Amino acid sequence: MSLEKRRQLTGEDLHAAIDDVQARTLALWPRIASDLGLPVAGASFRRLQVNSRRQDSRSVQEVTIATGQRFVLRAVFEETNTLRQRRFFDRHEQAANKLKPVFGVSSPKLLWRDQDRPFVLMEFAHGNTAFRELALTEYGFGDRSQTIRRIGRAVAELHRVSDVGYMKFWPKPLLIKVSKRAHALRSGDLSIPKPKRFLGLCAHLHRAGQRARGQVFRGASEHGDLHLRNILMSESEVSFIDYSNHDGVFPQRDIADIWLSNCPDHLASGGRAPGFGHIAKEDWAAFAEGYGADLTTDPVFRFFFALRLFKLWSGLGHKRPDQQQKTNSVAAAAVEVFEALLGNED
Numbered sequence: 001m002s003l004e005k006r007r008q009l010t011g012e013d014l015h016a017a018i019d020d021v022q023a024r025t026l027a028l029w030p031r032i033a034s035d036l037g038l039p040v041a042g043a044s045f046r047r048l049q050v051n052s053r054r055q056d057s058r059s060v061q062e063v064t065i066a067t068g069q070r071f072v073l074r075a076v077f078e079e080t081n082t083l084r085q086r087r088f089f090d091r092h093e094q095a096a097n098k099l100k101p102v103f104g105v106s107s108p109k110l111l112w113r114d115q116d117r118p119f120v121l122m123e124f125a126h127g128n129t130a131f132r133e134l135a136l137t138e139y140g141f142g143d144r145s146q147t148i149r150r151i152g153r154a155v156a157e158l159h160r161v162s163d164v165g166y167m168k169f170w171p172k173p174l175l176i177k178v179s180k181r182a183h184a185l186r187s188g189d190l191s192i193p194k195p196k197r198f199l200g201l202c203a204h205l206h207r208a209g210q211r212a213r214g215q216v217f218r219g220a221s222e223h224g225d226l227h228l229r230n231i232l233m234s235e236s237e238v239s240f241i242d243y244s245n246h247d248g249v250f251p252q253r254d255i256a257d258i259w260l261s262n263c264p265d266h267l268a269s270g271g272r273a274p275g276f277g278h279i280a281k282e283d284w285a286a287f288a289e290g291y292g293a294d295l296t297t298d299p300v301f302r303f304f305f306a307l308r309l310f311k312l313w314s315g316l317g318h319k320r321p322d323q324q325q326k327t328n329s330v331a332a333a334a335v336e337v338f339e340a341l342l343g344n345e346d
């Protein structure tokens, strides 16, 4: 289904589309079970929460078979670039294999893949999403800094096993995109909330790019969509799901995703003192300790953090009118993050 068509779906149509996607997903089970030599009959399914904007075109199901063994069946029915999807699964498989010897960090094994379509059956990863795990610490369950340290350590391991060696950073191609966006905004071809501040961010990115230019860093194949709902945590294990990259090599981008994908969710609040990018100082300290690098003083990381903010802010230009309230709150948060970046500029 095209993006436009999907945006128009509301009410009953939306429910019908969701039901249809569920039914088509469950219909895959007999083929998968017989390919894997698992019993077809007696399986029960539980719908897992997917991105609400995509629930009419994709489905993730927890499958429990008669023996009690659990799996996750994920099916995407969007008109997607099949080769790209296949590469994402290859990336997932590669990470899962490389993480095997790493204690406490993993990716669920892909047990079955459709030859052409983005349909997979994978191992079930135990635990909560890291998002929920952090939210629980607000209610006194677990320790926030310790949870963030564990996430940092796991991400460091993921990047370590995905290492592509030392590289030099050249921001030019990325800055060309920034300039084009700024130009389109100025000439009225584009509408973005808080346009003057957005143009200020574009200028900041050019300065940040200058500072990071030519710096050496350790490249690693990116996860590509590393927000806290794509990280699962049990007491003993941190698992990564939902890889969305096959050729990006900037690990800094993954880390910026962690903090800004769900903006304003992870900004400093609850009395925590804000630090770089309006993330709590203590959160940065915990993450840096787990990850093993002081990110917020690194010019290359600073550039990618600002670039992630640019991506978030740009995306607010084409939100649906019924999401106005959410858009306004994200735009206000984006301004706050930007101001924190300006405050930290040397």
Ligand SMILES: Nc1ncnc2c1ncn2[C@@H]1O[C@H](COP(=O)(O)OP(=O)(O)OP(=O)(O)O)[C@@H](O)[C@H]1O
Residues within 6 Å of the ligand: 048, 049, 050, 051, 052, 054, 058, 060, 072, 074, 108, 122, 123, 124, 125, 126, 129, 225, 229, 230, 232, 241, 242
């Ligand atoms: N292998 C797994 N084991 C356990 N739970 C899983 C597994 N895969 C997915 N889930 C659960 O299902 C949810 C949705 O899965 P997934 O992230 O693949 O879908 P999505 O909504 O398309 O994600 P995104 O918004 O990141 O594109 C996850 O947040 C997680 O809670």
Ligand SMILES: [Mg+2]
Residues within 6 Å of the ligand: 229, 230, 242
């Ligand atoms: Mg996901």
